[in-house]
Amino acid sequence: MSATALSATALSAALCPLALPARAAQTEGAIHILKDPGCGCCTAWATILDRAGFQVTTEPVAGTALMRMKADHGIPAALASCHTALIEGYAIEGHVPVADIRRLLAARPDAVGLAVPGMPYGSPGMGPEEDREAFDVHLIRRDGSTGIFASYPAA
8 A cells, every 4th residue: 555545544544533523413402202101102203203313301291290291381282192392492292293393493483382283193103104194283382372384285
C-alpha cells in the first residue's frame, strides 16, 4: 500500500468517530406515554415511535386516573383515545402519526397538542395502513378550540 493510500486510510479511520454525533443529533426527543396496562395497541404505537428515533418511556395508568390525567392536560373527552403521550410541553392523544408529531414540534404552535380520537383502524399501531379507515388528526388549542391538523383518507 502506498504512503498516500495509508494516509487516506488513517484519515478516514480518524474521522469515522466524528460521524457518530451527527447520527445522534437525529434522535428525536423524549416522549412519555401514559397507557392502560393491558392495551396492546398502545404498545404497538410506542414501538413505532421507538423505531422512528423517539426516546420512549411508558407508564401504566388505569381507568379513572387515566381519564383525570387527560383532562388535566387539556384533552377534551370528545377527543379521547386509549393513551396519552407527553413531549416537549405538548400532549399527544391516541394514534397520532409520527410525521404529525414531528410537524407539531417543528411548528411549535400555541396549543395543548394533537389528538386522533377513538382508535381508527389502520392508524399507527391499529392494524395495516393499507386497510386504513379515514381519520383526522386534531390540533387542540389552548383556548379549548380545535381544528384539523392533518387528514388521512381511507386506503
